[in-house]
Amino acid sequence: MQTFCFVAYIFLHYIANIFSEPTMMKEERQRMIIAKLNRDQRINLVELSQLLEVSYDSIRRDVIELEDKGLLKKVHGGAVANSYLPFKTTQGLGIANQEIIQLTRKAQKLFENARIVLMDGGTTNFHIAEQLPKNLDITVITNNLPLAMVLNEHPKIETILLGGTYYKRYQITLSNEIMRQLDHLQADLYLMGFNGVHPEHGITIRHYEESLLKQKMIKAARRVAVCAVEEKINTVETYKVCGWNDIDVLITSLKPTDPELALFRREGLEIW
Amino acid sequence: MQTFCFVAYIFLHYIANIFSEPTMMKEERQRMIIAKLNRDQRINLVELSQLLEVSYDSIRRDVIELEDKGLLKKVHGGAVANSYLPFKTTQGLGIANQEIIQLTRKAQKLFENARIVLMDGGTTNFHIAEQLPKNLDITVITNNLPLAMVLNEHPKIETILLGGTYYKRYQITLSNEIMRQLDHLQADLYLMGFNGVHPEHGITIRHYEESLLKQKMIKAARRVAVCAVEEKINTVETYKVCGWNDIDVLITSLKPTDPELALFRREGLEIW
DNA sequence: TATTATGATGCAAATATATGCAAACTTTTT
DNA sequence: AAAAAGTTTGCATATATTTGCATCATAATA
Secondary structure, eight states: OHHHHHHHHHHHHHHHHHHSOOOOOHHHHHHHHHHHHHHHSEEEHHHHHHHHTSOHHHHHHHHHHHHHTTSOEEETTEEEOSOOOSSOOGGGGTTTHHHHHHHHHHHGGGGTTOSEEEEOSSHHHHHHHHTSOTTOOOEEEESBHHHHHHGGGOTTOEEEEOOEEEETTTTEEEOHHHHHHHHTOOBSEEEEOOSEEETTTEEEESOHHHHHHHHHHHHTBSOEEEEEOGGGBTOOOSEEEEOGGGOOEEEESSOTTOGGGGGGOOTTOEEO | OHHHHHHHHHHHHHHHHHHSOOOOOHHHHHHHHHHHHHHHSEEEHHHHHHHHTSOHHHHHHHHHHHHHTTSEEEETTEEEEOTTOOOSOGGGGTTTHHHHHHHHHHHGGGGTTOSEEEEOSSHHHHHHHHHSOTTOOOEEEESBHHHHHHGGGOTTOEEEEOOEEEETTTTEEEOHHHHHHHHTOOBSEEEEOOSEEETTTEEEESOHHHHHHHHHHHHTBSOEEEEEOGGGBTOOOSEEEEOGGGOOEEEESSOTTOGGGGGGOOTTOEEO
């Protein structure tokens, strides 16, 4: 009986959808808004409400939500794309995009109770920074030049750049000075960049000097998180940074319950 | 019926869009103003209001807002590029180019006997760095992020970045740390960025903290040079960095014998 | 000094935003 | 299956922003 009801229900909906205009769901609308924004660089709320056939208010509320997620910039009368930087921004990433968006979205939760955040090298960190909500009010300490520059677009974020020899290949700085400065520092969160992440071998990286810096940063932060794109999962690189005891949160684009992450589950490690 | 309405609706919109210009949003106009400014180096408000089809007042208000953001400098009747904000590479500069090319070419002579060079903020410095010979083998010490990044293209140049609070507006770092580090440093050359250069008032700049840093850098270098684009000659800004006693070389795009430079000639100052 | 071009300021109309509320719809709980 | 709790939506209202114009002040130029 229940099965019948369920089928009938689906069927009726199906029929209904043929005859009535399909009512669009909020997420669907928001995806279309972003898509249009990426095409046109700007959108107009009145135009959109007509196009998507919902009230001006709903569109406005959608745009507010999207702005909170850092996906666009709201302006009087509409919205504009939120970044025109000379680097490869997330918008320019094409298809790989989807994974990054998922990752950055999850990562935003990390910043909720943080005031001082350490972020070091790597593209993942760059993208997370780029996608932070525009009105976030924190201090970011970094040795990653592109990351510092991308935060130009976030007026409330105070950026502190760690000085030293500039490594062109990774676009980061390294120095003994930094090591000393980190002794006097207590951050709420350290978002660590890395090259390899493996259930047994922990976090690894290609560059020795950098591994030392990362170990120092771990000590300087109350909470340590790593964000891994799928291709890095289960890989190992030359130098070990730390094992899983030092990591508090592992974020991937997969569902936390995904079997691929089974080996990572352990006491004291949150998987998002 | 509903389908018909929908089609008619879309059709009407299509027609409407042909005949009515979509009204431009404030942000969009401002982006166009900046874009035009980057092409022409100077804009005229009347011209702009005709081009963008809004009232003179709106353009004026836009320009005021942009000036508040530090993106341009308002002058009587129009606005000029804020040449203290490096965004574009020389390739993108268009016609104003010619002057920069002249200047950078002369500036290269400075580097001939140098091994350690200090360079700070400003577009002129950025362009000089960009145009340096690819095989030049020196160490550049800077607090200018775009400058550090543009040196990615120069494999033999070692870059040291001075750390500290990152000032988004000027894309430089400033800190007490830097001041201390400069005590232990002896550079061969300091290529100073600035806002105003004047025969009587010397070198001036808009930002107080930066003037202190520059004074420190002067002490840390054996030789001090300034490169002035024509529009800066004879201008004065808020904070004085130094007089002419502290400067060894003045480089402009003009001929050293140009009458416009007559007042600058004095004992101990080379003019190139 | 007179003349003209540009700048600043206040105002009203048009447009956009924020907020509370009730109806419609979903999801969860009972 | 029904009730309760929570979302989402559209509308009404009060508030805020943007815009063009009129007016007066100020700077540049002859």
